[in-house]
Amino acid sequence: MLELPGLIDPHVHVREPGQTHKEDWDTVTQAALAGGVTTILAMPNTKPPIFDASTLDLALNAAKSKARCDYAQFLGAGPDNADTAAALAPQTAGLKMYLDSTFGELRLDDMTLWMPHFEKFPKDYPIVLHSESRTMAAGILFAAVYDRPIHIAHVSLKEEILLIKAAKERGIKVTCEVCPHHLFLTADSSSLTLGEGRRGEGRREVRPRLAGKEDVEALWQNLDVIDCFATDHAPHTLAEKDSDNPPPGFPGLETLLPLLLIAVDDGRLTIDDVIKRLHTNPRRIFNIPEQPETWIEVDETAEYEIKAADQFTRCGWTPFDGWKVKGKVRKVVLRGQVAFEDGKVLAEQGYGRNVRGLES
Ligand code: DOR
Ligand code: ZN
Numbered sequence: 008m009l010e011l012p013g014l015i016d017p018h019v020h021v022r023e024p025g026q027t028h029k030e031d032w033d034t035v036t037q038a039a040l041a042g043g044v045t046t047i048l049a050m051p052n053t054k055p056p057i058f059d060a061s062t063l064d065l066a067l068n069a070a071k072s073k074a075r076c077d078y079a080q081f082l083g084a085g086p087d088n089a090d091t092a093a094a095l096a097p098q099t100a101g102l103k104m105y106l107d108s109t110f111g112e113l114r115l116d117d118m119t120l121w122m123p124h125f126e127k128f129p130k131d132y133p134i135v136l137h138s139e140s141r142t143m144a145a146g147i148l149f150a151a152v153y154d155r156p157i158h159i160a161h162v163s164l165k166e167e168i169l170l171i172k173a174a175k176e177r178g179i180k181v182t183c184e185v186c187p188h189h190l191f192l193t194a195d196s197s198s199l200t201l202g203e204g205r206r207g208e209g210r211r212e213v214r215p216r217l218a219g220k221e222d223v224e225a226l227w228q229n230l231d232v233i234d235c236f237a238t239d240h241a242p243h244t245l246a247e248k249d250s251d252n253p254p255p256g257f258p259g260l261e262t263l264l265p266l267l268l269i270a271v272d273d274g275r276l277t278i279d280d281v282i283k284r285l286h287t288n289p290r291r292i293f294n295i296p297e298q299p300e301t302w303i304e305v306d307e308t309a310e311y312e313i314k315a316a317d318q319f320t321r322c323g324w325t326p327f328d329g330w331k332v333k334g335k336v337r338k339v340v341l342r343g344q345v346a347f348e349d350g351k352v353l354a355e356q357g358y359g360r361n362v363r364g365l366e367s
Contacts, residue, residue, distance in 0.1 A: 212255040
């Protein structure tokens with residue numbers, strides 16, 4: 008049995024408030040615990056988006072009564088909330104800026120709208136950027152100009168990881184995360200489980216898009232540049248994914264560890280690489296306090312098939328359905344309590360704590 012610290016997923020779409028038919032604070036934290044994740048950082052592109060004190064309250068009140076693992080909530084950067092966001096920073100996971108194509112309403116195109124956020128958001132709380140390709144390059148220039156840390160979400164391209172490497176070498180304060188789906192799937196992956204006929208193509212939709220072989224290889228070759236693994240757990244129902252207008256996103260909390268353990272098994276990663284990117288680094292980057300008496304137990308010899316029906320996420324599917332993996336989370340102990348054991352979530356709703364400690 009492998010014993011690991013409680014995993015931290017810095018990129019999770021909870022869907023509450025507003026879209027609880029996809030997921031809510033209860034189901035997402037059950038999925039987290041089943042995946043060995045004891046802390047999630049929640050994204051703000053809900054309905055309504057989380058961008059001021061009253062919308063932050065909406066999310067935190069739901070979390071307080073329903074979450075079964077620990078959490079913090081990001082605030083979204085809008086066109087005119089830089090002062091509000093800066094004042095609320097201590098109650099948040101950090102600030103999320105959507106600068107490229109995404110799901111929901113939070114998107115800032117004009118760079119003059121980025122400036123007040125870079126000027127005002129306290130430097131000891133992270134700014135996380137959804138920024139791809141050349142937009143990412145602009146984000147890195149902002150980090151250099153304003154001399155403040157940024158964290159780049161879901162890096163997927165060779166040109167991105169190489170630029171982040173170069174920026175780090177120059178001392179620019181940039182960190183980054185990569186999602187398992189960008190490490191294990193390509194745009195033409197035949198292993199991606201699709202539905203019948205063309206309709207299933209919507210199941211490939213994700214932002215950033217799945218990339219090419221060369222991009223995926225570049226990510227693996229530059230593991231030392233990757234600070235964190237993050238799921239970008241983005242649940243949408245199968246009916247939505249198979250519709251004429253499929254929303255982008257994959258669930259990921261329950262497949263995170265078994266996928267990474269494939270790479271440990273075939274020698275591309277070590278367990279220490281995993282601990283660093285799913286615990287040590289996210290703790291440091293996002294200022295997350297230590298969870299006392301918290302660990303997870305993983306049976307690294309258990310072989311099984313990933314099945315959508317076995318998952319706790321409400322969305323009812325996974326792009327990795329049918330994948331054969333090795334390594335199963337057997338037990339999660341969170342702050343001294345057994346929170347998950349042998350397929351059962353034991354932590355009650357409301358057991359989860361806001362790691363920012365200022366629950367409203
Ligand atoms: O695939 C994605 N899904 N990319 C995003 O940027 C948003 C996310 C979502 O919320 O569904
Ligand atoms: Zn996301």
